[in-house]
Amino acid sequence: MTLILSASELSSLANMAATIDTIERAFHSLATGTAHQPAPASLHLPSSDAKFLPMAALSDVDRLASVKLLADIPSNHESGLPTQRSTILLSSQATGETLAILDGRVPTRIRTAAASAVASKHLANPDSSVLGLVGAGALAVAHVEAMVEVLPIEKVVVWSRTEATLEKFRAQTAHHKLDIVAAGSVQEVVESAHVLCTLTPATEPVVFGKWFAPGLHVNAVGSRPRPEHREIDSEGVLKSRVFVDSLATAKEKSGNLIIPVSEGTYGFDRVEAELGEAIAGSKPGRTAKDDITLFNSVGIGLQDLAIGRLLYDRALEFGLGLRVDLAR
Numbered sequence: 524m525t526l527i528l529s530a531s532e533l534s535s536l537a538n539m540a541a542t543i544d545t546i547e548r549a550f551h552s553l554a555t556g557t558a559h560q561p562a563p564a565s566l567h568l569p570s571s572d573a574k575f576l577p578m579a580a581l582s583d584v585d586r587l588a589s590v591k592l593l594a595d596i597p598s599n600h601e602s603g604l605p606t607q608r609s610t611i612l613l614s615s616q617a618t619g620e621t622l623a624i625l626d627g628r629v630p631t632r633i634r635t636a637a638a639s640a641v642a643s644k645h646l647a648n649p650d651s652s653v654l655g656l657v658g659a660g661a662l663a664v665a666h667v668e669a670m671v672e673v674l675p676i677e678k679v680v681v682w683s684r685t686e687a688t689l690e691k692f693r694a695q696t697a698h699h700k701l702d703i704v705a706a707g708s709v710q711e712v713v714e715s716a717h718v719l720c721t722l723t724p725a726t727e728p729v730v731f732g733k734w735f736a737p738g739l740h741v742n743a744v745g746s747r748p749r750p751e752h753r754e755i756d757s758e759g760v761l762k763s764r765v766f767v768d769s770l771a772t773a774k775e776k777s778g779n780l781i782i783p784v785s786e787g788t789y790g791f792d793r794v795e796a797e798l799g800e801a802i803a804g805s806k807p808g809r810t811a812k813d814d815i816t817l818f819n820s821v822g823i824g825l826q827d828l829a830i831g832r833l834l835y836d837r838a839l840e841f842g843l844g845l846r847v848d849l850a851r
Contacts, residue, residue, distance in 0.1 A: 526623045526835065526844040533629040536837045539668045542637040542830055543644075547802060549582075549829035550641060550768070554799030557583045560825045562771035563748075572597050576748060578824035582832075586616045589828035591627055595747055606724070607747075611831045621849060623835045627827070634830040635822060636665035638768065638798075639720055639742040642818035644673040645801050645808045646766060647718050647740035652677045655716025657709050657730060657754075658723045658745060659683035659692040666720050666742075667696045678702040680715040710734050721745050721754040732758030737813035743779050744820045753778035755817070757788050763817035764795045766808075768826075776821050 528536075552558040559581040566575040573596040581588050593609040600606050609627025614620065643651070654676045656663045663681065670676050679701050683689040693703055706712045713719055713734040721730050723745040732755070735741075741763065746752040760783050767773040773780050774791055783789035796806035798818060809816055838844045 524846045525621045525849050526838060526846055528623060528625045528834065528838055528844045530626040530628050532838065532843045533625060533834055536834050536841065536843065537629055537633050538837070539633065539637065539665075540672050541833060542633050543640050543669060543672055545829045545833045546634055546637040546826055547641045547644075549825050550638075550797075550799035551802045552582065552584060552799070553769070553825055554797060554803040554805060558825050558828075560769055560772075560823050562769065562775045563824065565748075565775070574749070578822070578827060580824035580828040581616070582825070582828055585828070585832050587622075587828055587832060588614045588616055589824060589831055591631075591824055591827040593627070593748075595749075597747075611827050613828070613831045613835060623831065623838075623844075625831055625834060630827060630830045630834060631822070632662055632665050634826045635662065635744060635820065636669040637830075638820055638822075638826060639666055639744060639818065640669035640673045641802070642742055642766065642798055642820070643670060643718050643740055645798070646816040646818060647674065648738055648809070648812055650675065651717035651740065653715055653717045654679045655712040655719040656681040657712055657719070657721045659688045660722070662722045662744070663692055663720070664695045666722065667699060667701070670718065671699055671701075674718065676701065678704065680704045680706050680712050682706040682709050682712045713739075718742070723754060725754045726752045728756035728759075729754055730759060731756045732760070732762045735759060735762050735815050737815065739815050740809075741815075741817040742820060743817060746778060748772075748776035748821050750776065750778050750781040753782055755779045757783040757786060760789055760817065763815045765793070765817050765819055766795050766798050766801060767819045768798055768821055769823045770794060770797055772821050772823055773819055777819055779819050
């Protein structure tokens with residue numbers, strides 16, 4: 524039997540602390556060879572700017588195979604539709620049975636924020652108390668939920684293009700009782716932050732390395748997985764010790780790195796490590812208080828497998844979802 528889980532059901536099952544632990548273990552398993560993560564293919568529709576990305580992974584520990592099909596359709600914005608949609612499929616390695624089909628919106632948002640939290644736990648200064656957010660939408664709210672689990676955050680400096688988005692952000696994070704400061708510019712956010720999260724669908728840089736102070740940790744999250752899109756300028760990459768979720772994925776999908784490489788100012792051999800290697804201790808993470816560290820978060824299928832398994836198990840525990848016999 525296959526369990527089908529909707530976005531509303533998944534929202535009720537989501538737990539950030541558990542997700543952070545799950546994502547941390549997933550990165551560790553990738554570094555130690557008990558999980559497997561190929562670079563995702565990219566299927567480009569020649570008639571439009573749409574792309575479809577099948578993001579696959581295997582976990583020896585969970586005995587699962589998974590794939591998330593991500594549809595990236597920027598033109599949807601003109602129709603008031605989401606520009607990204609996705610569906611996650613979990614299968615048994617032993618039998619090939621499809622165990623679950625999950626709407627991808629909630630899992631993707633939560634696991635993305637959890638990955639930033641895991642990176643910050645291992646790469647940021649442990650006394651970091653000021654969180655900077657470039658962007659104030661649902662992903663920003665999730666990042667607040669995640670960061671307070673791993674760091675002593677007291678203040679959030681946030682920038683948004685619209686006042687309405689900012690007010691919604693304030694309302695959705697009020698229960699944390701943090702000092703929320705609305706910044707007048709992206710530069711103000713960057714220069715104020717101990718930990719910075721960039722969460723915009725920018726195609727050109729909105730964050731510049733000349734604003735980076737010693738000791739800053741950056742989670743570069745928002746740009747679409749396209750080699751021509753980036754949020755961070757080349758100087759920001761060059762000033763930072765760069766860590767990636769997957770080097771193979773970054774080489775194919777991350778404009779933050781691909782563009783400076785194409786300019787001849789950077790090389791992929793300068794990437795410090797995959798995040799899992801820093802977690803496992805096979806390569807160093809932060810080595811000094813004044814290090815500027817940058818986690819280049821493209822997103823990988825193993826994250827989807829990990830949170831998919833967590834949510835599937837919780838759905839079974841609480842009796843949620845629709846059971847369907849797909850073989851009938």
